[in-house]
Amino acid sequence: xxxxxxxxxxxxxxxxxxxxxxxxxxxxxxxxxxxxxxxxxxxxxxxxxxxxxxxxxxxxxxxxxxxxxxxxxxxxxxxxxxxxxxxxxxxxxxxxxxxxxxxxxxxxxxxxxxxxxxxxxxxxxxxxxxxxxxxxxxxxxxxxxxxxxxxxxxxxxxxxxxxxxxxxxxxxxxxxxxxxxxxxxxxxxxxxxxxxxxxxxxxxxxxxxxxxxxxxxxxxxxxxxxxxxxxxxxxxxxxxxxxxxxxxxxxxxxxxxxxxxxxxxxxxxxxxxxxxxxxxxxxxxxxxxxxxxxxxxxxxxxxxxxxxxxxxxxxxxxxxxxxxxxxxxxxxxxxxxxxxxxxxxxxxxxxxxxxxxxxxxxxxxxxxxxxxxxxxxxxxxxxxxxxxxxxxxxxxxxxxxxxxxxxxxxxxxxxxxxxxxxxxxxxxxxxxxxxxxxxxxxxxxxxxxxxxxxxxxxxxxxxxxxxxxxxxxx
Amino acid sequence: xxxxxxxxxxxxxxxxxxxxxxxxxxxxxxxxxxxxxxxxxxxxxxxxxxxxxxxxxxxxxxxxxxxxxxxxxxxxxxxxxxxxxxxxxxxxxxxxxxxxxxxxxxxxxxxxxxxxxxxxxxxxxxxxxxxxxxxxxxxxxxxxxxxxxxxxxxxxxxxxxxxxxxxxxxxxxxxxxxxxxxxxxxxxxxxxxxxxxxxxxxxxxxxxxxxxxxxxxxxxxxxxxxxxxxxxxxxxxxxxxxxxxxxxxxxxxxxxxxxxxxxxxxxxxxxxxxxxxxxxxxxxxxxxxxxxxxxxxxxxxxxxxxxxxxxxxxxxxxxxxxxxxxxxxxxxxxxxxxxxxxxxxxxxxxxxxxxxxxxxxxxxxxxxxxxxxxxx
Numbered sequence: 001x002x003x004x005x006x007x008x009x010x011x012x013x014x015x016x017x018x019x020x021x022x023x024x025x026x027x028x029x030x031x032x033x034x035x036x037x038x039x040x041x042x043x044x045x046x047x048x049x050x051x052x053x054x055x056x057x058x059x060x061x062x063x064x065x066x067x068x069x070x071x072x073x074x075x076x077x078x079x080x081x082x083x084x085x086x087x088x089x090x091x092x093x094x095x096x097x098x099x100x101x102x103x104x105x106x107x108x109x110x111x112x113x114x115x116x117x118x119x120x121x122x123x124x125x126x127x128x129x130x131x132x133x134x135x136x137x138x139x140x141x142x143x144x145x146x147x148x149x150x151x152x153x154x155x156x157x158x159x160x161x162x163x164x165x166x167x168x169x170x171x172x173x174x175x176x177x178x179x180x181x182x183x184x185x186x187x188x189x190x191x192x193x194x195x196x197x198x199x200x201x202x203x204x205x206x207x208x209x210x211x212x213x214x215x216x217x218x219x220x221x222x223x224x225x226x227x228x229x230x231x232x233x234x235x236x237x238x239x240x241x242x243x244x245x246x247x248x249x250x251x252x253x254x255x256x257x258x259x260x261x262x263x264x265x266x267x268x269x270x271x272x273x274x275x276x277x278x279x280x281x282x283x284x285x286x287x288x289x290x291x292x293x294x295x296x297x298x299x300x301x302x303x304x305x306x307x308x309x310x311x312x313x314x315x316x317x318x319x320x321x322x323x324x325x326x327x328x329x330x331x332x333x334x335x336x337x338x339x340x341x342x343x344x345x346x347x348x349x350x351x352x353x354x355x356x357x358x359x360x361x362x363x364x365x366x367x368x369x370x371x372x373x374x375x376x377x378x379x380x381x382x383x384x385x386x387x388x389x390x391x392x393x394x395x396x397x398x399x400x401x402x403x404x405x406x407x408x409x410x411x412x413x414x415x416x417x418x419x420x421x422x423x424x425x426x427x428x429x430x431x432x433x434x435x436x437x438x439x440x441x442x443x444x445x446x447x448x449x450x451x452x453x454x455x456x457x458x459x460x461x462x463x464x465x466x467x468x469x470x471x472x473x474x
Numbered sequence: 475x476x477x478x479x480x481x482x483x484x485x486x487x488x489x490x491x492x493x494x495x496x497x498x499x500x501x502x503x504x505x506x507x508x509x510x511x512x513x514x515x516x517x518x519x520x521x522x523x524x525x526x527x528x529x530x531x532x533x534x535x536x537x538x539x540x541x542x543x544x545x546x547x548x549x550x551x552x553x554x555x556x557x558x559x560x561x562x563x564x565x566x567x568x569x570x571x572x573x574x575x576x577x578x579x580x581x582x583x584x585x586x587x588x589x590x591x592x593x594x595x596x597x598x599x600x601x602x603x604x605x606x607x608x609x610x611x612x613x614x615x616x617x618x619x620x621x622x623x624x625x626x627x628x629x630x631x632x633x634x635x636x637x638x639x640x641x642x643x644x645x646x647x648x649x650x651x652x653x654x655x656x657x658x659x660x661x662x663x664x665x666x667x668x669x670x671x672x673x674x675x676x677x678x679x680x681x682x683x684x685x686x687x688x689x690x691x692x693x694x695x696x697x698x699x700x701x702x703x704x705x706x707x708x709x710x711x712x713x714x715x716x717x718x719x720x721x722x723x724x725x726x727x728x729x730x731x732x733x734x735x736x737x738x739x740x741x742x743x744x745x746x747x748x749x750x751x752x753x754x755x756x757x758x759x760x761x762x763x764x765x766x767x768x769x770x771x772x773x774x775x776x777x778x779x780x781x782x783x784x785x786x787x788x789x790x791x792x793x794x795x796x797x798x799x800x801x802x803x804x805x806x807x808x809x810x811x812x813x814x815x816x817x818x819x820x821x822x823x824x825x826x827x828x829x830x831x832x833x834x835x836x837x838x839x840x841x842x843x844x845x846x847x848x849x850x
Contacts, residue, residue: 250780256681257721257740257850291679433782435621442745445782449743453504 021420049107059117122367125338153363190422193262202236260458263295269314297328357390369421519543558594613815624785625653660808683707700837737770740850747778749788
């Protein structure tokens, strides 16, 4: 009997994830007869030594009773716990209150929480499909998320669930019961760096106007004007590239010294406050500066959102100055619609998108630190498009956590080093090293140092997808 | 416990992790074992044993002293030397002559392997002079502050615990005021520099080891004389491209595809920029050495500044003719010369032949590439 497309989809995504972040033996075990997706009633009555994942447990719109479980030197956060099966012979592992597994005396394992429901909802943007709230740019922001209310935005739920399954497979095969530790089965975490090149010359009208406004804005509150902005107006009037274009070369040199690479998303097309501040002018020179092995993609202009003519025009203009075919991109202002944008973008040849992130908070919008194929819920089919959600944005983590920003980054990376995953970090050139924003100075360098300390592997979004595809063809 | 209870010998494979942990414990550092291996085990000499002496008491490492084999070149050819590194004795075991005993093991090793000399940089030169090392010179700094943080860092490194608070505060105020002036002067000088425009001359990153670096090195010695590290492709691969701390960026200067020289620079983990290496050998009839040096210095200065460095530091060590040119040009570009640094110590393994004698120290061309690579 063939499985519903939703189940086949999730099975594929878990398999892809295992290929990137776990030892090959784990992938083989998961893809064998050891793991089966079943209706709940079949799962609890099968009485075979397998992992049975129920796929028909209803899911509530609000995460229910999150709980924490110690696992492989870190703590997992799970929600939507399922009750211990009513029939005899089931015990909870590690305990009834915080179950990772329910184990039948015949050896069957079922997850202690609604694994399928949670992951499917996260990967298919179920949370925002249930909400009508959108901000002035038409975005579903973190503030509207039910997970935000429960403090779950920084939980890579997909990675945690996959890690539990991986340890379950290994334990079941070796000892007949699940391991609670991954030992050497998990690979080093991945750091995936990217840069949205919104502003490359600091002397454009809008950047200078915002600074001028900042000078006088305190007067409205009877405060002293912020005269320091005059310095930045003057500095960029004389040297437009300083702290913007020049920072691109600085970031590349810095990444190179760590053995890392990154992707640059280039913004062209319509000018304006929300549009391309510098137009196409700096892009040919920028492309010469970006080394061959670094990635280049399109930063979809604000007004191209679901507008075929404008998108086609921006794409064609950018393609005319880039010597590689553009297949990856991210939306300016992270403006996208999960129901329509992916099929829209795929018409133009975009295969890898990095738009799924929050601008107001850091966190895993799809509960995944990694990548996944997009699923069209209305047509019940997988789209030819990969999403690599953006987790951390430069100013967001600093605004949210201030001086603790690096501690938070470090904790999140450490967590991924225990369970496997990819941390995606977006840094704008203007936020990398710019005395106008002193709170940002040194943050990127420290992020790279911490990643090196945890022996992170550097992969761009496109490289991650290629690794998965290569492992399939191998 | 007597001196003889403590065993001194070369490290065994099973003790290597413990040696790294010993270092980390004493210095409160978190050096990884991979970094230890790169520094001491994956050296270029290809010897079956590692020149890393240990003092072992009841199975515990209580002292370490290492040599890093480095190949050098002079007009008579290429030869092996060793850099002294990892001098560490557990404070509880001081007074047991462990340093001397470990060096006895290493002196024998050096003799067996035909190392011409052993050299190193140390803030504690006295211990080395007792072992017949000579103090040849001290490293000095060339320095540009890009921000006030650079001054604070420089002050923090030179602060003595015995200074009174008032004296320290006064010193800080003066240094910061001086730093501001230095910053402005340097920024002005940098902005006044005009880049060389010569058809066929261009700067390009060197991202992979190439045999051309050895040729430049050979021509450099033919022209300037003296001795320096032999920077062939193997050395570049080990020292720069597989450095597990910080990999330097290397900008090569080419004339019609011919490599004339390079500058290696990096951003250290401390946020300071470092000029790690600079070597040039051009054809004076086309373009002067000074112009090439200036191009490379400017490239390093601007790119480390763009990387967000607080400042950039380089070395001036002796009166080697090329070192003198670099220092002269560096000052024109905006560097300040600070006479502060570590002692350079040298031990002759071959009985004072002309190749290694300490009295011709000005023949050594030394850059930060002679360090063990923590900053790139």
